[in-house]
Amino acid sequence: MAAALTVEQQIQQLDDARKLVLSDANYYPQIIQGILPIIGPAARVELRRWGAEFLAETFAAPKVAAQQKETLALMVLETLRAMVENPLEDTAVVKSVVQAAASIYPLVFRWIVNNSYDGPTWERMIAIKTRILRIWDSASAGVRICCIKFAQRVVLVQTVGPDADPRRGDPMEVSLSMVPQSHPILTPGNLGAEAQGLLDRMLGVFQESTSDAILIDATLNTLSILIRARPQVANRILNVILNFNPLKQANSPMTPKLRVMVKSMEKTTRLLLMNVNKRDPQNPLAGRIQQYVQRMMQSRSEIFDEASRKRGPPEPTDGLDAAKRQKLGAQVSAPTPRFHVPPLQPGAHTIAELFTVTTDEGLKAFDVSQLTADLVVKISVTILQKIDADTLNQAVDGVKLRYKSLEAAPPASINPATAPLGVEDDDDDYEPDFFAAEDTEQILNKLDNAPPETEEPIIRAPDVGLKHFTLPPAPPLTAEQAAQIGQGTITRVFGVMQTLDEPAKKIKSGMNRLAASAYDRDAWITIITRLATRASAGLEEPATPVKVESNDPGSRSLSNTIRESLYLYVLEDFRKRIDVAVAWLCEEWYNDKVQMKLGEEAVLHYEKWVLKVLDGIVPYLDARDKVLTRFLSEIPGLSLDVLSRVKGLCRDPAMVNLALTSLLYLVMMRPPVRDIALDAVEDIWNTYEDAKPIAAKYLTKWRPGFAERLKAKNDEDKKENGTGVAVAA
Incomplete structure (x- = not known):
């Protein structure tokens, strides 16, 4: 079926x-x-082009886990070897193969370090490396750039790197320090010598008489990583770069292509050195690098700006020519042209016409009221700053003349044809007649002599009042919509809390404190933690009387969403927000105890979230941190799982003192958990060799009988060792 498909169809698949x-x-x-x-x-x-490109893309993708890449690298090595060893292979295929090999080399190296029995895999990798280094100088420019990247990766792997901190560094960092001296396949001395030779080969491009800008830029871009990741070779690389002059080719005839090449090399070199000084201002070569950069910028300015600098100011041809005045700075003032304000025509005028001084009909028709007040103010200020004072005075004088002409004009007469009704010439002579007011007796006589009134039917106004109106019911929300709306509300609440400053005065503490007694950070924390712990109390329906919360993501509720947001909020800055974590976990513990005491079916949340918070902060702890001791001493409940996390810190010798100090604090200050804390210390004494002296000191003081058992064990060990020596003899 596949053979019947065309190449285009196969590529589509x-x-x-x-x-x-x-x-x-x-x-x-x-x-x-x-x-x-x-x-x-x-x-x-x-x-083949598609496949090589896909493999290069796969091993460079950060989305693929490092362990998965290591497994895939063993699968594709033979295919990559067959492609790169073909002398007639397509250039695009070779480029992608070299890129894939650069990504695979650290993975295979790490595999061989941990699996010394797999000799055939290392032989395939050596064959690929040998072929790439052989075609480095003879291939096309694109392939050579990829070979430089491969060589840089080999130098990174085969040189000794700094001591990596597994809690902060890259867990997949590969260097020569991983190789034991007794490794059957890898020899550290030979690998280090090969890396130094490859580094010399990379730096040789700066010492050639005819330099290629593409190769130099590619080498500089790879050297920046070596300078940062391998400090022991950084000074050697910088000394070579500081002896390199990217502008040396500018002495030859400057063609457009050469101009671009020289500018590119100069800029790449300058940016690399400036970045080195920016990352480490106290490095020994900082002063020399600064001088080099300044000298390079000055030389670049002299070379590329020479033509414009040689042109002097043009000489005036006719004295103070108006076209040359700005360049020569001649202060020659010209008379301001007369600004003409046309007078108003006879008749009635508006205020806008009075102050309109322009003769442009388009400007007159523009409605300024469409602009906002802020924009009008900005335009007015800008115009007043730039307008000439004489022109402004002439415009003001023109408006004054208009106003005086309107004052001197006679009043307009009333047109009889359009005069309003009832207006006569002798209106000014009209005087109303005044009559004496009628007294009470006269008013009563008039009412007695008035004719009887006839009853008329009462006409009621129609009832135009609004009838009862009811909005249609809103459609019911689905579970997804409700969860989405709840998540938006939670996000806004946390946004408000993050904008609040740290409280200067603590509010009243305790389980019965008011949740919203102040608009500060503590009040919001109390509200959020109680929404997470108490809002849904009794509403969950587990299958058993007591059930630990499930980790199923499909069963997420609003309370669990708030808990997840609280967890992320704490981990963003756990050293400053450890009080938030303690307050939240106290509420969780209290809620679990209340539900269990009432005999109701309840879901327990405390144990899950205290372990999750502890797992989140442990990888980022420092040996001098006191936050772990505070966290363990303030959370309300301690279990064996919590103490097992503390014991796990002793895998790192630097964290032994922190773990044992935290457990000692529990022994001294929390008597209810003293026994399990001492059991944890004794377990550390039995498990970790580096922790034995400190753990033995604590156990001798706090666990009666431990000193005798320790002495008996030492005597037994001495006896066994003595017996062993006697048998061997």
Whole structure:
């Protein structure tokens, strides 16, 4: 079926497979196993190009886990070897293969360090490396750039790196310090010598008489990583760069291509050195680097700005020519042209017409009221700053003349044809007649002599009042919509809390304190923690009387969403927000105890979240941190699982003192958990060799009989060792 497909159809199917793995990285093993037979050396060049590019993209993708990449690298090594060793292979295929090999080399190196029996895998990697280093100088420019990247990766792997902190550094950091001296395949001395030779080969591009700007820029970009990750070779690299002059080719005839090349090399070199000084201002070569950068910028300015600098100011041809005055700075004042304000025509005028001094009909028709007040103020201020004072005075004088002409004009007469009704010429002579007011007796006589009134039917106004109106009921919310709305509310609440300053005065503490007694950070924390712990109390329906909260993501409630947000809020800055974590976990513990005491079916949350918070902060603890001791001493309940996390810190020798000090604090200050804390200390004494002296000191003081048992054990060990020596003799 596959043979009947055309190349275009096969590539279309391969593109669909690529889209699949980009959406879900778990499909990479199946897809790579399926495409390896299709993209082999006997396949069409189009398929080989696609396959090599896909492999390079796979091992460079950060979405794929390092352990998964290590497994996939063992699968593709033979295919990459067959492609790169083909002398007639397509250039695009070779480029992608070298890129994939650069990403794979640290993975294979790490695999061989941990699995010394796998000699064939290392032989395949050595064959690929040898072929790449052989074609480095003879291949095209694109392939050579990829070879430089491969060489840089080999130097990184085969040189000794700084001591990596597993809690902060890259867990997949690979360096020569990982290789034991007795490794059957890898020899640290030979690998280190090879790395130094490759570094010399990379730096040789700066010492060649004819330099290629593309290779120099590529080398500089790779050296920046070596300077940062391998301090022991940084000074050596910087000394070579400081002896390199990217502007040396500017002495030859300057063609457009050469101009671009020289500018590119100079800029890349300058930015690299400036970045080195920025990252480490106290490095020994900082002063020399600063001088080099300043000298380079001055030389660049002299070379590329020479033409414009040689042109002097143009000489005036006719004295103070108006076109030259700005360049020569001649202070020649010209008379301000007369600004003409046309007079108003006879008749009635508006205030806008009085103050309109322009003759442009388009400007007159523009409605200024459409602009906002702020924009009008900005325009007015800008105009007043730039307008000439004489022009402004002439405009003001023109408006004054208009106003005086309107004052001197006679009043307009009333047109008889358009005069309002009832207006006559002798209105000013009209005087109303005044009559004496009628007294009470006269008013009563008039009412007696008045004719009887006839009853008329009462006409009621129609009832136009609004009838009862009811809005239609809103459609019911789905579970997803309700969860989404609740999440938005929680996000806004946490946004408000993060904007509040740290409280200067603590509010009244205790389980019965008011939750909203003040608009501060503590009040919001109390509200949020009680929404998470008490709002849904009794509403959950477990299958058993007491049930620990499930981790099923499908059963998320509003309370669990708030808990998750609280957890993330604490981990953002756990050293400053450890009080939030303690307050929250106290509420969880209190709620669990109340529900269990009432005999109701309840879901327990405290144990899950205290372990989750502890797992979140432990990887980032420092040996001098006191936050762990405070956290363990203030949370209301301690279990064996919590203490097992503390015991796990002793795997790092630097954290032994912190773990044992925290447990000693529990022994001294929390008598109810003294026994399990001492059991944890004794377990540490039995498990970790580095912790024995400190743990024995604590156990001798706080656990009666431990000193006798320890002495008896030492005597027994001495006796066994003596017996062993006698038997061996």
